[in-house]
Amino acid sequence: MSDRPSIPQPSLRRLPLYYRLVSLNHDKKLAYTSSRDLGLTANVPAARVRKDLSYLGERGRPGVGYDTELLMQRLETFLGLINDKEAVLVGVGNLGRALALYPGFARYGLKIAGLFDIDPAKIGQMVGTLKIMDQSRLPDLVRRWRIQMGIIAVPAQAAQGVAEKLIRSGISVIWNFAPVTLVVPPYVLVKDEDLAVDLATLSHQIVERDQAR
């Protein structure tokens, strides 16, 4: 059925970088954006940009570039940024708090609809415009508001338990900031985010670079 050639993973990861520049150019009221400029912000050759964008079906104008407005809309649609994604955030520690208050998410269609923690001292506190609630109220709120995404920002030991609770409540997308591999049913989409993993690869690159002298 879906015989359209699905986009390669590496291309998909570059699209958000293109989106950054396109939004910027849109704000600057630049009518066109060239593949060369897009390549500069994503650190890839211009030909790669064009090939990536060809997966979207969007066509640029030779001699001019891509229509900024059109391309922005196309990226927003393709990346699903125009779809509202409501989420609950579990674990309001330092990281959880930062996520809850991060202003950039709104532009990407993410709206955090509820904060949960297990620490009685935190229940009732306000973070921005949201009040921290006890986890016992989570299932009810998720079902009532038909929330599809859960953000896990609890310590590693608690993460699997939270994931199971989220899934039992009907959530099928998890953005996981705990440094563990979650075990979930196949229909659940999990995106892991582990700063330590990136730190480790950076660390290796430092070693490699310094050895090269």
Place this chain on the structure above:
Amino acid sequence: MSDRPSIPQPSLRRLPLYYRLVSLNHDKKLAYTSSRDLGLTANVPAARVRKDLSYLGERGRPGVGYDTELLMQRLETFLGLINDKEAVLVGVGNLGRALALYPGFARYGLKIAGLFDIDPAKIGQMVGTLKIMDQSRLPDLVRRWRIQMGIIAVPAQAAQGVAEKLIRSGISVIWNFAPVTLVVPPYVLVKDEDLAVDLATLSHQIVERDQAR
């Protein structure tokens, strides 16, 4: 000159995940760790794990697995985790605060040695054991302590300026949390960390999955 077969990028990104399980098994006093188990935590087939580990030169014992202690040390060396990395963090907003207080970094050899901000109201405040300092004191501290890494957690508009200041002070590794592409000299190593980029790819995956029904 350096004709050693450098490790493929995808393999490098998996190593920290292996390291997670190996550390765990080490704590559990398990003498050996199998490629099968490593594959489960990284979501890859066991054969891939073995090939990845072969880049390290480490050999497992057929019929048994990899020596947990040895493999852990090997990964720590290869990833450079045993090398202390001192860093200054610029921009103590919500994210910067969370990074400064993140407990997991120590295990990866990262030590944050100084916090800086430009907001007069924040100067002098304590975050954990560190006092927030004015950016004017940054160059001196970086030079005196021979700090090599800078962590940028300021708003997008300020990031390029901060990067230049860090580089002028002698820093050659930047962990960038601002959603911009920094322009830096070639000898400077930059690792970008953009939650919105990952959110966007997750968002696309949601669209794709939901369309598949």
Place this chain on the structure above:
DNA sequence: CTATGATTGTGCCAGAATGCACAAAGGGAG
């Protein structure tokens, strides 16, 4: 000492991703 079961190391092939080069298309000057 032998047989058995488990696990590693790796060669080979298929598939994915990349880089290059060039034809095609649009814009603008004269």
Place this chain on the structure above:
DNA sequence: CTCCCTTTGTGCATTCTGGCACAATCATAG
């Protein structure tokens, strides 16, 4: 209208990455 400059779209060859299968190796039981 024609020439020239700029930028896109993409076919092709190359390189990189992944999966599979199987021989080689080691531990253990009898």
